[in-house]
Amino acid sequence: MGLKKRTQREEQKREEKRAIKRDLDGLITQLQRGDRVQRRWAARDLAQYGEEAIDPLCSRLEKETDPAVQEAILSSLMEIKRPPIGERLIPLLRSDDAGLRNRVIEALQSMPELVESHVDELLGDPDPDMRIFAINIIQWVKHPDVPKWLLEVIKRDEHINVVGTALDALTDIATEDMKEDILRVKERFDDPYIHFVVDEIIKGLS
Amino acid sequence: MTLSDREFEKFREFFYRKTGIFFPDTKKKFVEKRLLARMKATGHESFRSYFNFVRFQRSGEELQELTNALTVNETYFFREKYQFESLVENVLDEVLEYKEDNEPIRIWSIPCASGEEPYSIAIYLLEYWPRIDEVDVEIIASDIDTNVLEKARKGIYNLRSVKNLPKHILRKYFKRLSGDRYEIIDDLKEAIDFRQLNLFDYRENKKYRYIDVIFCRNMLIYFDDESRLKAAQIFYDSLNPGGFIFLGHSESMSRICSLFKVRKFKQGIVYQKPL
Numbered sequence: 075m076g077l078k079k080r081t082q083r084e085e086q087k088r089e090e091k092r093a094i095k096r097d098l099d100g101l102i103t104q105l106q107r108g109d110r111v112q113r114r115w116a117a118r119d120l121a122q123y124g125e126e127a128i129d130p131l132c133s134r135l136e137k138e139t140d141p142a143v144q145e146a147i148l149s150s151l152m153e154i155k156r157p158p159i160g161e162r163l164i165p166l167l168r169s170d171d172a173g174l175r176n177r178v179i180e181a182l183q184s185m186p187e188l189v190e191s192h193v194d195e196l197l198g199d200p201d202p203d204m205r206i207f208a209i210n211i212i213q214w215v216k217h218p219d220v221p222k223w224l225l226e227v228i229k230r231d232e233h234i235n236v237v238g239t240a241l242d243a244l245t246d247i248a249t250e251d252m253k254e255d256i257l258r259v260k261e262r263f264d265d266p267y268i269h270f271v272v273d274e275i276i277k278g279l280s
Numbered sequence: 281m282t283l284s285d286r287e288f289e290k291f292r293e294f295f296y297r298k299t300g301i302f303f304p305d306t307k308k309k310f311v312e313k314r315l316l317a318r319m320k321a322t323g324h325e326s327f328r329s330y331f332n333f334v335r336f337q338r339s340g341e342e343l344q345e346l347t348n349a350l351t352v353n354e355t356y357f358f359r360e361k362y363q364f365e366s367l368v369e370n371v372l373d374e375v376l377e378y379k380e381d382n383e384p385i386r387i388w389s390i391p392c393a394s395g396e397e398p399y400s401i402a403i404y405l406l407e408y409w410p411r412i413d414e415v416d417v418e419i420i421a422s423d424i425d426t427n428v429l430e431k432a433r434k435g436i437y438n439l440r441s442v443k444n445l446p447k448h449i450l451r452k453y454f455k456r457l458s459g460d461r462y463e464i465i466d467d468l469k470e471a472i473d474f475r476q477l478n479l480f481d482y483r484e485n486k487k488y489r490y491i492d493v494i495f496c497r498n499m500l501i502y503f504d505d506e507s508r509l510k511a512a513q514i515f516y517d518s519l520n521p522g523g524f525i526f527l528g529h530s531e532s533m534s535r536i537c538s539l540f541k542v543r544k545f546k547q548g549i550v551y552q553k554p555l
Contacts, residue, residue: 183505
């Protein structure tokens with residue numbers, strides 16, 4: 075007993091034991107019907123198939139309840155990173171599964187190129203909760219237009235919680251040229267919290 | 281120019297969110313000096329303008345530059361030794377609870393750089409873990425850089441690298457060479473399995489499975505968000521259920537991936553893959 079190195083034979087034996095066919099069809103079957111460990115590995119391995127894997131991964135994500143498998147699917151989608159992914163993920167922001175919603179938000183934050191074309195649609199959604207999720211996503215997206223998008227929200231959105239969320243997001247990043255638009259929010263909403271955040275932002279600017 | 285308290289707070293919250301590294305108030309001067317230097321280098325005259333630049337730059341290059349400036353990557357034997365104490369006092373005994381009889385414990389050190397970390401683990405086990413005589417332990421050490429791996433295999437270090445080692449350990453596990461250099465004894469060199477690995481090589485990383493403990497200290501801070509998450513997922517899959525991962529003292533897995541459980545031991549936090 076003590077410190078030892080694994081021999082090559084031991085390593086091979088272990089590899090042989092788990093050698094199964096892992097082509098596209100085999101992985102899709104495992105993703106659909108395997109146990110949670112098999113589904114997770116299938117999700118991970120499917121990333122190498124790029125565009126072909128988007129539909130099976132997204133379809134599985136729509137019904138997947140295991141957080142570890144959800145994470146693996148999203149991680150593979152982030153690796154594939156093609157436009158249809160944004161369209162497939164956005165509807166999941168309405169999911170009842172809060173964990174999945176948060177994971178989708180984080181995944182979208184890391185794919186600015188896919189989010190960019192959906193910003194208007196997201197910020198124009200009739201559901202204020204969806205607009206709040208949209209702000210949660212864009213405020214951490216690496217994109218030079220983020221301050222501009224948030225400014226549009228505080229100028230136009232009618233819902234106090236949506237505007238409050240956008241103001242929060244602007245606290246750290248507002249610039250001098252936004253001052254007038256920010257102050258105008260106080261005129262639109264006679265609410266102590268909104269007034270407080272506006273004052274904080276203005277204080278930060280000076 | 282100085283950084284106001286409010287700007288410091290704003291910055292550290294952002295930096296923590298992006299890298300998992302948290303700077304306490306006592307580090308304000310350290311942060312300020314480096315931040316101001318980066319502002320100057322990138323031509324930004326106000327903190328707010330630089331902050332927006334770092335935060336929304338698409339390439340993320342400046343965040344990387346800043347991370348490099350704010351992290352010191354020095355390696356030496358028994359660095360952050362409280363984590364090795366946690367390994368021998370808490371973690372390994374828990375690992376043994378889920379292992380089958382005679383199954384070896386597998387410890388993975390990544391990135392192992394020039395070998396100080398895996399050798400430190402080996403020495404700690406031999407010196408301070410009473411059950412080392414009852415159990416087999418495999419230590420796998422990997423790095424992407426073949427030059428540092430070669431250095432690790434040779435096991436020759438300068439005085440600075442071994443400065444934290446107690447004298448009796450230095451005598452027991454090293455041979456003294458000329459010019460204040462020290463060479464690891466052959467038994468220890470032969471006990472570590474050094475391997476070249478690009479963590480993101482899909483075929484290669486799959487070979488790292490059934491691991492019980494991972495040491496991945498101060499590597500994730502150099503990755504962008506996406507790579508960091510990907511690395512966390514690779515570690516999750518390589519660990520046995522119930523296995524542990526040690527990160528650098530200022531890094532946080534909770535900021536990267538929600539799949540790991542936070543375990544608080546006397547010596548600090550370790551992350552665990554749920555059983």
